[in-house]
Amino acid sequence: MELTRRLTDAAEKLFDRYGYTATGMDRLTKAADMSSRTLYKHAGSKAQLMAMVLSERDKRFLCRTDVKSVEALFDALKDWTATEGARGCLFLRALGETGGDTPEITAAVEAHKAAFAARIGDIVAMDIGRDDPLLTEQIIVLFEGAAHAAIYRGNGAVDAARVAAAALVKAART
Amino acid sequence: MELTRRLTDAAEKLFDRYGYTATGMDRLTKAADMSSRTLYKHAGSKAQLMAMVLSERDKRFLCRTDVKSVEALFDALKDWTATEGARGCLFLRALGETGGDTPEITAAVEAHKAAFAARIGDIVAMDIGRDDPLLTEQIIVLFEGAAHAAIYRGNGAVDAARVAAAALVKAART
């Protein structure tokens, strides 16, 4: 549906820019250019709308990080922040704003983070030719850290993360 | 003032647990056991209250990370999450919830992150005997990443970060 896509696209921008709780439904209806009746017919509730937004974002993230090396992963992160800005992980922010008390949101965050961790594990395995749980955890930490440190440190944080990741990968390969 | 401390302590817990925007003033007055009149006399506004909370938290953070080595830094992080839980950086969460549009909060976050980066720089310098901007940036990223990945990966994220940090420090020392 074109309407649903228009809604989730507008909602993602507003939630990301102003926060989930601080974004009111009237602002959402205006941005998506639809009546509140239609919004509720398509989304059900504000929490479900956020869950839809997170699900779309998860898909987009997995597309953008469909890469074969750890270095390419951090290039992808740099692309992301360049095109969409660096405001931290929208999933963790939504979880924090709702205290984990909103089931739809909590479920969407858990699904994304599981997929994210699996994706990193795959990239690490492709890069060094075998599974490596510790290196995977370290790359997860470096990626998450770069995404959040970039908020106040800028691109330098992503660069530092990539260099660190490359050193760890090199050490793991030998 | 004992009252002010009682207020900021209660507010920090509520903001951390439920989020800044989702925490109402009546919940705050009840938790601090004071009238709203007294709350406003001491805090001025909700945004100023959050700024006070962040300022207190900044002090506590700097006390807890008054260490001399990078390894001790990650031990301190593990202590922190063990005693206070892992819900991500309250400063970045407050910034995200307000979209950077609340001056008192934005200022408190910037002050803390500047102090944090300086602290990491000091620890790195003490550990390897000289300044190292790249290593400092990498430790910032690892610390920030461990704090956020710990939300969904648990203590393993902090352990992985410490091991990675130790390897980077060792490489920088030789």
Added chain:
DNA sequence: GTAAATGTAAAACGATCACTTTACATGTAG
């Protein structure tokens, strides 16, 4: 031709928001 589906605009819902005010109690300093 008519009924269902899908949309709009706009009013109304009760609840809650951050914040202020009124009215009153208490201790304390000049």
Added chain:
DNA sequence: CTACATGTAAAGTGATCGTTTTACATTTAC
């Protein structure tokens, strides 16, 4: 004795919250 500072409880401020409803227009399908 008085005056002020500091606190409480509770009602009231207008605005905004997420959500539902009413009333009506348009398109699609049998």
